[in-house]
Amino acid sequence: MNEKKFNVLKKNFFYIESYGCQMNISDNEIVISILLNNGFFLTENLKIANIILLNSCSIRSKVELAIKNRLQKLKYLKKEKPILFGILGCLSNSMKKNFLDNNLINFTIGPDSYKKIPSIIRLSMKGEKISHIFSSKKETYNNIKPFRKKNKITAFLSITRGCDNMCTFCIVPFTRGREISRDPYSIIKECKTLYKKGFKEVTLLGQNVDSYVWFGSDELKKRIYKKIYTENKKIIDFSKLLDLLAIEIPFMRIRFSTSNPHDMSNKVIEVISKHSNICKHIHLPVQSGSDKILKLMNRKYTRKQYLSLIQKIKSIIPECSISHDIMTGFCNEDEKDHQETISLMNEVKYNYGYMFSYSPRPGTYSYNKLKDNVPEFIKKKRLQEIIDLQRNHSIFQMKKYIGKIQEVLIEGESKKNNQYWYGKNTQNIVIVFPKKTYKIGETVFIKIMDYTSATLMGIGIEKK
Numbered sequence: 001m002n003e004k005k006f007n008v009l010k011k012n013f014f015y016i017e018s019y020g021c022q023m024n025i026s027d028n029e030i031v032i033s034i035l036l037n038n039g040f041f042l043t044e045n046l047k048i049a050n051i052i053l054l055n056s057c058s059i060r061s062k063v064e065l066a067i068k069n070r071l072q073k074l075k076y077l078k079k080e081k082p083i084l085f086g087i088l089g090c091l092s093n094s095m096k097k098n099f100l101d102n103n104l105i106n107f108t109i110g111p112d113s114y115k116k117i118p119s120i121i122r123l124s125m126k127g128e129k130i131s132h133i134f135s136s137k138k139e140t141y142n143n144i145k146p147f148r149k150k151n152k153i154t155a156f157l158s159i160t161r162g163c164d165n166m167c168t169f170c171i172v173p174f175t176r177g178r179e180i181s182r183d184p185y186s187i188i189k190e191c192k193t194l195y196k197k198g199f200k201e202v203t204l205l206g207q208n209v210d211s212y213v214w215f216g217s218d219e220l221k222k223r224i225y226k227k228i229y230t231e232n233k234k235i236i237d238f239s240k241l242l243d244l245l246a247i248e249i250p251f252m253r254i255r256f257s258t259s260n261p262h263d264m265s266n267k268v269i270e271v272i273s274k275h276s277n278i279c280k281h282i283h284l285p286v287q288s289g290s291d292k293i294l295k296l297m298n299r300k301y302t303r304k305q306y307l308s309l310i311q312k313i314k315s316i317i318p319e320c321s322i323s324h325d326i327m328t329g330f331c332n333e334d335e336k337d338h339q340e341t342i343s344l345m346n347e348v349k350y351n352y353g354y355m356f357s358y359s360p361r362p363g364t365y366s367y368n369k370l371k372d373n374v375p376e377f378i379k380k381k382r383l384q385e386i387i388d389l390q391r392n393h394s395i396f397q398m399k400k401y402i403g404k405i406q407e408v409l410i411e412g413e414s415k416k417n418n419q420y421w422y423g424k425n426t427q428n429i430v431i432v433f434p435k436k437t438y439k440i441g442e443t444v445f446i447k448i449m450d451y452t453s454a455t456l457m458g459i460g461i462e463k464k
């Protein structure tokens with residue numbers, strides 16, 4: 001890029017892409033809002049954009065590679081016009097070094113520095129190379145109204161940022177910093193605004209939602225939170241927050257993600273069962289079925305404790321679906337450990353899950369202190385085994401829906417057939433069905449006729 005040619009005063013259009021988790025998608029909405037309020041214009045057209053932002057995730061090496069490939073592909077734009085490239089989100093130092101120091105990009109901005117993005121872009125336009133990555137104990141973006149696309153009916157809302165858990169394989173505590181919970185009053189207010197705008201479902205996000213906690217100051221408690229605080233319940237934990245939200249937005253569906261098994265309390269399970277508008281689905285990453293590996297990962301629960309939590313969920317909310325994250329091939333994982341993961345999966349029979357093999361991330365404990373000693377071909381083989389097993393379990397779970405009637409919130413047109421809608425039931429299972437005269441945002445009753453491992457198919461019926 002010829003920085004001298006960059007006209008800082010002309011209209012600046014930014015284009016943004018997101019990689020990684022739901023948290024990044026939610027952060028995109030914050031970044032867009034900040035830029036729109038500071039004289040920048042959003043575009044979905046790369047030809048128009050003169051600022052390209054890639055919101056990254058460094059939890060897995062795959063994403064780093066995907067971003068590298070994307071930057072290579074977009075390189076041609078530099079020949080056509082003055083253009084800036086910036087990487088946002090969870091950035092490892094290696095990413096910063098690889099991309100910024102090698103002139104592939106102009107700036108990097110960490111998740112706690114988004115309010116600085118307009119000034120960083122302006123400085124980059126003058127030719128400065130900038131990296132602004134620091135973690136804050138205060139930043140929650142409470143006062144930013146996230147940008148949300150029109151005609152959407154589901155929204156993400158962050159309730160915590162960062163994580164204190166220090167799993168040995170994870171970069172999040174270093175890139176997103178210590179855990180901070182967001183003020184409950186602003187969460188309730190934003191949910192109510194979403195409902196007024198036509199949203200029908202909200203997903204509460206956090207790296208570890210179950211450790212949400214809000215103390216507030218005495219003065220604030222008296223003046224603002226009278227409704228929230230009661231004499232003997234001065235602290236708002238996640239169960240209380242869910243309870244309050246379910247009452248305050250009774251016609252909105254509430255989901256949440258992600259739960260750490262170590263922090264999920266009985267109270268949370270009871271609150272989920274008590275309210276019909278809290279969805280009956282829990283994403284409960286286990287990572288491994290072996291105590292030896294869980295310990296090496298610093299997951300703070302044992303296989304037995306995890307299984308007893310599953311038991312509790314199933315006994316209090318029998319219809320609850322459960323999904324997982326499993327990592328295969330972690331340091332020192334042997335065949336016995338792998339078989340313990342297989343046996344745990346057989347015991348739980350998850351509805352679905354996200355599976356991947358271990359890749360050491362620079363800056364983490366496992367990268368610095370443990371040996372990545374499982375050969376790649378064994379990692380691949382074990383990963384394939386758990387993927388195949390999960391597919392069987394998903395089919396087993398899906399079969400149970402045949403002939404049943406499901407309440408489905410319509411989210412949009414099916415990608416495979418424009419004569420069909422798709423939506424989800426309370427268990428977060430995707431259901432497709434003929435459009436009839438239904439509209440997006442409606443809740444309809446669907447009789448399930450068929451299934452694949454990932455989708456249910458049905459027809460709309462009148463519920464008497």
Ligand code: SF4
Pocket residue numbers: 163164165166167170171172173207208260
């Ligand atoms: S709970 Fe563990 S895996 Fe999840 S974000 Fe925190 S440190 Fe990372």
